[in-house]
Amino acid sequence: MLTPTKPTSQDATDDAILVVDNIVVRFETPEGPIVAVDDVSLKVKPGEFLSVIGPSGCGKSTLFNVVGGLLGHYNGKVSVAGETIAGPHQSIGMVFQEESTFPWRTVTDNVAFPLELTGMAKAQRIERARHFIALVGLDGFENRYPGELSGGMRQRVSLARTLASEPKILLMDEPFAALDEQTRLLLGDKVLQIQQQLKQTTLLITHNITEAVQMSDRIVVMTYRPGKVKRIVEIDLPRPRTSEIVGSEAFGRYVAQIWADLREEASRGMRDEEKHTLSHPKGGAS
Amino acid sequence: MTDAAAPRPAMRRTIPPQVVGLSSLVAFFLSMELLIQTGVINRFIVPPPSDIIGSFGRVIVEENVFGRFLLTLSECLIAGVLLTVVGVGGGVLMHRFKLLQQACETWVAAMASAPIVLMYPLFLVIFGRSMWTMIMMGFVAALPPVILKTLEGLSSTRKVLVNVGRSFNLTPSQQFWKILFPAALPTIFVGIRLGLIFALINIVGVEFLINFGGLGQLINELAERYDLPGTYAAICFVILVSILFFMTLEKIERWLRPFD
Numbered sequence A: 001m002l003t004p005t006k007p008t009s010q011d012a013t014d015d016a017i018l019v020v021d022n023i024v025v026r027f028e029t030p031e032g033p034i035v036a037v038d039d040v041s042l043k044v045k046p047g048e049f050l051s052v053i054g055p056s057g058c059g060k061s062t063l064f065n066v067v068g069g070l071l072g073h074y075n076g077k078v079s080v081a082g083e084t085i086a087g088p089h090q091s092i093g094m095v096f097q098e099e100s101t102f103p104w105r106t107v108t109d110n111v112a113f114p115l116e117l118t119g120m121a122k123a124q125r126i127e128r129a130r131h132f133i134a135l136v137g138l139d140g141f142e143n144r145y146p147g148e149l150s151g152g153m154r155q156r157v158s159l160a161r162t163l164a165s166e167p168k169i170l171l172m173d174e175p176f177a178a179l180d181e182q183t184r185l186l187l188g189d190k191v192l193q194i195q196q197q198l199k200q201t202t203l204l205i206t207h208n209i210t211e212a213v214q215m216s217d218r219i220v221v222m223t224y225r226p227g228k229v230k231r232i233v234e235i236d237l238p239r240p241r242t243s244e245i246v247g248s249e250a251f252g253r254y255v256a257q258i259w260a261d262l263r264e265e266a267s268r269g270m271r272d273e274e275k276h277t278l279s280h281p282k283g284g285a286s
Numbered sequence B: 001m002t003d004a005a006a007p008r009p010a011m012r013r014t015i016p017p018q019v020v021g022l023s024s025l026v027a028f029f030l031s032m033e034l035l036i037q038t039g040v041i042n043r044f045i046v047p048p049p050s051d052i053i054g055s056f057g058r059v060i061v062e063e064n065v066f067g068r069f070l071l072t073l074s075e076c077l078i079a080g081v082l083l084t085v086v087g088v089g090g091g092v093l094m095h096r097f098k099l100l101q102q103a104c105e106t107w108v109a110a111m112a113s114a115p116i117v118l119m120y121p122l123f124l125v126i127f128g129r130s131m132w133t134m135i136m137m138g139f140v141a142a143l144p145p146v147i148l149k150t151l152e153g154l155s156s157t158r159k160v161l162v163n164v165g166r167s168f169n170l171t172p173s174q175q176f177w178k179i180l181f182p183a184a185l186p187t188i189f190v191g192i193r194l195g196l197i198f199a200l201i202n203i204v205g206v207e208f209l210i211n212f213g214g215l216g217q218l219i220n221e222l223a224e225r226y227d228l229p230g231t232y233a234a235i236c237f238v239i240l241v242s243i244l245f246f247m248t249l250e251k252i253e254r255w256l257r258p259f260d
Ligand SMILES: Nc1ncnc2c1ncn2[C@@H]1O[C@H](COP(=O)(O)OP(=O)(O)O)[C@@H](O)[C@H]1O
Pocket: A027, A028, A029, A034, A036, A054, A055, A056, A057, A058, A059, A060, A061, A062, A063, A286
């Protein structure tokens, strides 16, 4: 029932830019050790949009941290263009789920942050920053502080900041999760448009099926506890994919297929959390 | 009912808060005046506000209040600079070296509530009857809140901001100057503000105790002469020092953090 489907059609790819190989992550918790990520392997090709989907608590963020090089203790290896990473890699740009703009910097200075680190001259980096600000559609807000912007706009600032470092691989952890539905859809369209425009290799972590199907070339479905790869689904829909495609029949079939896979995992996750809440009444679900 | 009630909050909002603050202060003084003039409060214990205002001129002309004011002010200023450098530095070191934090945090917190001013004889022996006795006293007494608040600000920097820095491969010094420090700045300012209050109280207190220096000594002298209106007038100048510091600090903070 839980046998992961082998990523058959991608096995032969030596051209993968990102290779995640047999990652296992264990955490010691007061209730004993847990396996957050269990033997996850995947490959991302240049220019590809790959999503990892799974219910809350299945180890998605843990995987995100491993690929981003923020987590030290894990088994397995992650390599970028053939080079095994140990710590954060400059080819990987991360966009976090939580609000991560710097409140003490203007939009321009936020976006110029990675350029500042490279020692680029001020005039030049402002110009570069403006380019990426325009790309995410925030022109006119260059001199505002994040505190003056909405949640969706701040998330766009974070995205522009990461894009400004021109990473080979864009790695995002539920970047739209904290936003309302309308903002999420619009921002999703924006990201997709940018991704296509820049041919940006992207690894998106999400729990939203529609979002995943609309954007991805392939979707990795994860199981809940331990977090394994359950299936890899290739999304064969024409691009560009606007929000209209969401109504099509083919789209609906993909959503239904992935939901069938996920439902089982999600309900296992829910039962698990209920059990946890019952046995530890004070510890809320994370 | 809601219709009738609606305009009221709007009307209330048109009164600026400063006016409310000022008028409640005036009301307080007027009622004190009234209570004292009618004999409910003994005027030989609490002088009426009008006498205090009347004694301002005398205190200013005869007691060289401006010189003393400047002296106390500069003592506070020097203590404040020392506090900022040593206190913030100490907090940073404690954040950087966990062992130091584990070793010191508790007793620094204990020191914050200790009546350090009672150690003034020791300081008097070390620094003599000079302004350095006051400065060092104020400095030492006010150090704990600055250290603790700096430590708190640095430690409570949101994890995700630190992770953004790590994802961009920041060096430890970039991580500190570009992320931790600016994120901690508001809390550090709270510490400095608290520290300045502690410093002012202790400086004026020691001036009073050793009968030497600025406004504290003046208060001591006037009190010993039983010149109560003068004493209270001198206290008003201490309050003025405190107000000046707050206004300056607010300006600096606004300049450093223009967005909130
Ligand atoms: N630092 C940690 N220490 C202990 N347990 C952790 C830690 N981080 C994550 N976990 C646990 O690992 C599991 C996966 O977490 P996470 O990767 O955040 O899931 P997701 O992002 O899919 O919601 C969860 O059960 C979580 O409680």
